[in-house]
Amino acid sequence: MVNVKDAVRRVLYPAYESRVVKRLPHDQIPQHVGVMLDGNRRWAKAVGLNTAEGYQAGADNIRPLLGWCEEVGVEVVTLWLLSSDNLTNRPPEQLTGLLAIIEGAVESLAEAGRWRIHPVGALDLLPTRTAERLKAAEEATRDIDGILVNVAVGYGGRREIADAVRALLADHAARGTSLEELADIIDVEHIAEHLYTKGQPDPDLVIRTSGEQRLGGFLLWQSANSEFYFCEALWPDFRRVDFLRAIRAYAERERRFGG
Numbered sequence: 001m002v003n004v005k006d007a008v009r010r011v012l013y014p015a016y017e018s019r020v021v022k023r024l025p026h027d028q029i030p031q032h033v034g035v036m037l038d039g040n041r042r043w044a045k046a047v048g049l050n051t052a053e054g055y056q057a058g059a060d061n062i063r064p065l066l067g068w069c070e071e072v073g074v075e076v077v078t079l080w081l082l083s084s085d086n087l088t089n090r091p092p093e094q095l096t097g098l099l100a101i102i103e104g105a106v107e108s109l110a111e112a113g114r115w116r117i118h119p120v121g122a123l124d125l126l127p128t129r130t131a132e133r134l135k136a137a138e139e140a141t142r143d144i145d146g147i148l149v150n151v152a153v154g155y156g157g158r159r160e161i162a163d164a165v166r167a168l169l170a171d172h173a174a175r176g177t178s179l180e181e182l183a184d185i186i187d188v189e190h191i192a193e194h195l196y197t198k199g200q201p202d203p204d205l206v207i208r209t210s211g212e213q214r215l216g217g218f219l220l221w222q223s224a225n226s227e228f229y230f231c232e233a234l235w236p237d238f239r240r241v242d243f244l245r246a247i248r249a250y251a252e253r254e255r256r257f258g259g
Contacts, residue, residue: 121152130153202219205247
């Protein structure tokens with residue numbers, strides 16, 4: 001039996017999406033979008049699949065997202081695929097399967113030859129195999145002139161800031177700077193220069209799926225002036241129309257940058 005509602009959506013949504021794209025102000029498109037891909041396990045449970053199948057469905061939705069970002073002119077995308085807390089809190093058998101799915105997803109993005117991959121996170125906390133495959137994807141796409149895709153694996157915002165401060169101290173110690181001298185000159189830019197995303201623009205827009213309305217440690221430093229968009233859709237169900245609505249909502253906001 002044909003689902004009438006789904007049939008109507010298939011007819012109307014493409015026209016609606018095309019209209020939204022045409023009306024987006026090109027001078028108000030976010031340069032950097034961060035995405036928290038949340039809700040894979042809940043989606044799997046809701047449709048009667050196992051956890052691994054939920055994560056795979058989520059991984060399969062990444063390439064469409066990057067295509068939508070290309071369509072509207074986004075230049076940098078940060079995808080939070082696995083938190084540093086997940087590395088210690090998830091059951092080992094679940095974590096092993098999830099890491100394998102992440103490795104496959106990142107390699108698939110690299111093989112597409114469209115995007116430049118940049119792993120961000122505490123790679124030293126990851127299994128050697130995973131870290132090596134992420135680094136290989138980065139090296140293979142280094143010269144690609146496409147969207148810069150930060151894949152956040154083993155990532156935690158507090159850990160990133162601690163790593164940045166640690167790197168800053170080590171850098172100045174190597175130069176012979178004393179702690180007293182460093183205390184006199186250190187500012188926010190010194191720390192920013194040692195973040196995982198150093199040299200990149202901060203995210204203009206952060207999208208979180210699944211209805212959760214919290215950052216959970218995602219890009220804590222970089223998102224100080226970001227706009228946030230919380231979407232009820234679970235990540236595997238996140239569609240082009242949901243993405244376009246997020247971009248439209250961003251374009252309609254008056255950004256005050258803390259003022």
